[in-house]
Amino acid sequence: MTDHYIRLDNLAVGYQGKALIHDINIGINKGEIVTLIGPNGSGKSTILKSITRQLKWIAGNVFYDDTSLLQLSYKEMASKMAVVLTERIKTEYMTCHDVVAMGRYPYTGRLGILTAKDEEIVEEAMETVHALELGNCNFNEISDGQRQRILLARAICQEPEVMILDEPTSFLDVKHKLELLSILERMVREKHITVIMSLHEIELAQKVSDKVMCVKGETITHYGQPEDVFTEPIIRELYEIENGYFDPLFGSMELPKIEGNPKILVISSGGNGIPIYRKLRKEQIPFIAGILYQNDVDYQVAKVLATQVIEETPFEEISERAYEEAIKAVQMCDTVIDAGVQIGSANRKLLDIIEEAKRLGKI
Numbered sequence: 001m002t003d004h005y006i007r008l009d010n011l012a013v014g015y016q017g018k019a020l021i022h023d024i025n026i027g028i029n030k031g032e033i034v035t036l037i038g039p040n041g042s043g044k045s046t047i048l049k050s051i052t053r054q055l056k057w058i059a060g061n062v063f064y065d066d067t068s069l070l071q072l073s074y075k076e077m078a079s080k081m082a083v084v085l086t087e088r089i090k091t092e093y094m095t096c097h098d099v100v101a102m103g104r105y106p107y108t109g110r111l112g113i114l115t116a117k118d119e120e121i122v123e124e125a126m127e128t129v130h131a132l133e134l135g136n137c138n139f140n141e142i143s144d145g146q147r148q149r150i151l152l153a154r155a156i157c158q159e160p161e162v163m164i165l166d167e168p169t170s171f172l173d174v175k176h177k178l179e180l181l182s183i184l185e186r187m188v189r190e191k192h193i194t195v196i197m198s199l200h201e202i203e204l205a206q207k208v209s210d211k212v213m214c215v216k217g218e219t220i221t222h223y224g225q226p227e228d229v230f231t232e233p234i235i236r237e238l239y240e241i242e243n244g245y246f247d248p249l250f251g252s253m254e255l256p257k258i259e260g261n262p263k264i265l266v267i268s269s270g271g272n273g274i275p276i277y278r279k280l281r282k283e284q285i286p287f288i289a290g291i292l293y294q295n296d297v298d299y300q301v302a303k304v305l306a307t308q309v310i311e312e313t314p315f316e317e318i319s320e321r322a323y324e325e326a327i328k329a330v331q332m333c334d335t336v337i338d339a340g341v342q343i344g345s346a347n348r349k350l351l352d353i354i355e356e357a358k359r360l361g362k363i
C-alpha cells in the first residue's frame with residue numbers, strides 16, 4: 001500500500017471490453033489539483049468516467065484511501081466524490097436552484113427534503129459561483145456557461161472530498177474561466193479537497209495544477225509537476241504541433257516564424273518589441289531582432305518569431321561581435337524600427353546603431 005489518497009492501479013479503461021488506455025499507475029495526494037491534458041479523443045473523459053465508475057474498468061483497480069471504489073456504495077461515493085461532466089443532465093422542468101439542491105441528496109432522507117441548513121449550503125454554493133440571480137430560472141433555458149456554473153455549484157454543495165470535472169471551463173468566458181479555477185483552488189486550500197479535471201487550456205493547466213497527466217495513444221505519456229511536463233518537446237509531441245511553438249515560460253502559443261531574407265531590424269527592450277514582432281509575422285515579413293539581452297522579455301518571443309536574433313549576455317556591455325552583427329543588419333535590411341528601446345550605460349552602443357540607421361535613411 002502507498003500513502004497516496006487516490007490510486008489508479010494498473011487501470012485499463014475503454015469501451016465494450018476493449019482497452020483504450022492501459023497500465024495507468026498513478027497516485028494522487030489529498031489536496032492536489034491533477035489535470036488531464038491531451039488531444040481530442042485521446043481518452044481524458046474516458047479516464048474521468050472510469051474514476052467515477054460511470055464506465056466499467058477493463059482491468060485494474062481504483063483505490064480511495066486504500067479502499068477499492070468497488071467496495072463503496074453509490075451513496076457512499078456520492079458523499080465523497082462530486083462529478084461535473086460535460087454531458088447535459090436531463091431535467092424536465094427544474095429551476096437552477098433545484099439542480100444545485102440535488103447536490104444535497106446524499107445527505108437528505110429518502111424524500112429529499114432539505115433542512116434549513118441544506119438550504120443555507122445551497123445558497124452559499126450559488127453565491128460562490130455568482131449565480132444567485134439564476135435561482136428561479138429554468139435550467140434548460142440558461143446559457144452553456146451559466147449551466148456550467150450551476151453544475152459547479154451543485155458539486156460544491158455536495159461538500160465532497162474529491163471533485164472530478166470534465167472540461168469545466170469549456171463554455172466559460174475568460175473572466176469566468178479564471179473565476180472557476182480560483183474557486184477550485186480556494187476549495188483545495190481551505191477545505192483540502194482533491195480535484196481531478198481535464199482542461200484544454202494548457203496555459204491555465206500549467207498555472208493551476210499540482211500534477212499534470214498527459215493522455216495520448218494507449219498510455220499516460222507523462223505524469224508530473226507542471227514545470228517538468230510543460231516543456232516545448234513534450235507539448236509539441238503530445239499535440240503533434242508542427243505549425244506553431246509552445247513557449248514553456250509563459251505557457252503561450254506562437255504561430256510559426258516567417259522564413260526568408262530579413263527586411264526589417266527591430267531594436268527594442270522590455271516588451272516593446274513583442275507587438276511589433278507579432279504584427280510583422282502576421283504581415284509575413286521576415287525580420288531581425290536585436291541587440292537583445294538574453295534576460296529581456298522581448299528575447300523570449302524574438303527567439304520564436306524572428307528570423308535572426310542578435311543577442312548579448314545580460315548586464316554586459318554590448319560586445320564588438322554583437323555591434324558588428326547589428327551594423328550588418330542595418331545595412332542588409334530596408335527598414336530599422338526603434339520600438340522605444342531603453343538605453344543605459346551597458347547598451348549605449350545601440351545609440352550608434354540607431355545613428356547609423358538614420359544616416360542611411362532607414363529609420
Ligand SMILES: Nc1ncnc2c1ncn2[C@@H]1O[C@H](COP(=O)(O)OP(=O)(O)OP(=O)(O)O)[C@@H](O)[C@H]1O
Binds near residue numbers: 045
Ligand atoms: N461510448 C463510447 N463507446 C465507444 N467509444 C467511445 C465512446 N465514447 C468515446 N469513445 C471513444 O473513445 C475515445 C476517447 O474519447 P474521450 O471522450 O475519452 O476523449 P477526450 O480526450 O475526452 O476527447 P475531447 O478532448 O475531444 O473531449 C475516442 O476515440 C472516442 O471516439
